[in-house]
Amino acid sequence: MKGKISIVLTGVGGQGVITAAKMLGDAAVKAGVSVYVSEIHGMAQRGGDVVCTVRMGAVESPMLPMGTADALVSTEPVEALRNVMYVHAKTKLVTDTNPTIPFTVAAGGEPYPKLEVILKELASFAQVYPVDAIALAKQAGAVITKNIVLLGALSAVDVLPFSPEVLLQAILDDVPPKYQEFNKRAFEAGRQAVSKKK
């Protein structure tokens, strides 16, 4: 591939953000594309916000300048909003539409904006592809595959430098045999959700 591709993945600890980032990295290696992935471990595992970055091509590190992401994938709508400094007007922004309300809202009285407000705000920053990833993951057979639904959606927005089949294979290489079918269906559902909108 020529040039560079930067993808930001965000969400809540426990929603499979780090796993999704690693799968993108594995897919790039399969496709013979140079890749770096950045993760933050530790405290992030206890329900905190998580940001991972994946960069491919002529890059020296996984870190990208703000405003240069080609795609942003979020497993939670407010987390997409928290990280809009990475995007520009043409960034493909794929987000799950299901809020995970942080305890600071219930226990600390902080506000959580309404979904319509969040999506409208996101649309003023980037090209937004909202996906009900929980519903699609449930239909696929396991709600835990919500991150895979979103990877499927990402594979349909013309950003990745390799085919959806390569990404799907990287995913299947990483999951136990008994979950293969769920993941296949989740990936396909995510692809369809975005393809239909295009």
Next chain:
Amino acid sequence: MTDLTSPTPGITRLLLGNEAIVRGALEAGVDVATTYPGTPASEIGDTFSRIAKAALKDGRDPGFYMEYAVNEKVALEIAAGASFTGLRALTSMKHVGLNVASDTFMTYLYIGCRGGHLIVSADDPFCHSSQNEQDNRYYALFAGAPMLEPTTPQEAKDMAKAGIELSESLKLPVLMRTTTRLSHARGPVTYGPLTPPRRKGTFVKDPLLVTIPATARAKHPELLKTLEKAEEIAETSPFNSIITIGRPSDIGIIASGVSYTYVKELATDLKLNTSILKLGMTNPLPARLCADFLKTHRTVLVVEELEPILENQLKTLAYDYKIPVTILGKSTGHFTRLYEYTPDIVATALSRAFDTKNPYPAPKRSSLPIPSRPPSLCPGCPHRATYYAVKKIAPKDTIYPTDIGCYTLGKAKPLEMADVLLCMGSNAGTACGFAVSTDQKIISFMGDSTFFHSGIPPIIDAVHHQHNVVITVLDNRTTAMTGHQPHPGTDSDGMGRKATRINVEDVVKGLGVTDIHVVDPNDIKATSEAFAKALAFKGPSVVVSKSPCILLELARKRKAQETIGLYAIDQSVCKRCKTCIGRFGCPALYFAEDGSVHIDPTQCNGCGNCVQVCPFKAIHPEAKS
């Protein structure tokens, strides 16, 4: 799983920086790997542990011995002992771990090692998961340790191998300093061949291994001489190199660590004409290499995270070699001593130094109010129950010294059960200090792994001096925060072998504590009563609050195919008193838009403690569907 132990050289795998370090150590034939877990270093020990367990399970020799030691000091000493017999060793820890091991470290450099010994310190600029962002490169200068700083996972692998070999050739332990963005970055790593480990060492006696004053006086000049040799190695080390972007100009850049990768990429993006001196072996600093670079430039920008360690040494060099160069960096305001660098920070400094336009304008953020999302105690965490039980009976001005672990998260609303924290083990020491200074009640908290790590000496102090404190050990049978590593209170070790379990209450009894309470925090009433008794006792009390980490408990239940019963709220009984949310604060509970309280079934872990907390008996097991 990544085939980290593959004997095939030339294959390329996507590795985490920490995994790459393990691969490098295996390529150097490491015999002994020791650690105490701590982010961002944990995956080094965990990877050794995973490899060892897998091998032993298949009846194979893993080729090395690995240990989660009781603390970093002991970890360093175990590996040093192995090195004294000629074996190759690696010790890994987070940056503040080296403070714990520093007593050993400082004198270890005097007597030196025999088998190669690499000490990995994973620093945490920006304090992603740490209590400070100290720059451990100072330890290399402080102790006189040769130091390597990788910039990519590939280099981390190469340096781990080279570092062990360098250590063995110099007979000095070598410090490898990584940062979070290296340890937790994945990148392509091409494997080299594996070296077979030695497996058995022999200790040959040498009076110069005993640092009595006369030996120390003889050893110190020897260390300085060895460092001169190390500097000669740094002059031609492949980890120190110069690259040119565009064409050479009178402005140069000197960079180290992950910042180098930002500089390299941005210099191209900004279309700069410059040369970059990349420093990977940074102690001892290669004086000739650096002086020659300074001489050929009018201005040099120094890019290094945190402290101006290279910058200050380069200024000294310019003075000594009488080089009329302008050095830009922290003292000129191009960079800060704070936090980790980002491509944006480096781009801003580069465009200022080179007087060129920064192509990355100030980022736009949303003006909508967004709720914060700090990490929190998990739903079902037994620590929450302990905190709630204490809060019910303790006077309002009770002081709660806390410690390093998940339970630090008890600082957040609504529990607010953390008042003072310094470092591992500090809870009980500061508790004793409060006891001699105030009449306020004192209840301190530490985890079981922290208890073994450094929590025991202050309890001895409390017993000996009869300090009036309540010291709580939150015993969840694991080192939870760093990824569930074993510790002396668990019955298996890092290699998956059976280990001797040491009970917290037995130790405490042996220390002479007479008022000991062992409670199950999931019985909130009984736990409150135990703490009330402990508070009433004059002298030191210890409460051991025993319940396994909910994440381990869930994993056990899933494996045993036990059902995890969830809970729900009967809306006809709930008075919306907010006790469950506003006082107990389980994150699985939330308000719906109409103000009614619900339990999120995707978050509830089925501990059922909210049933005890609800004053109106509105919470009950969810009906089976």
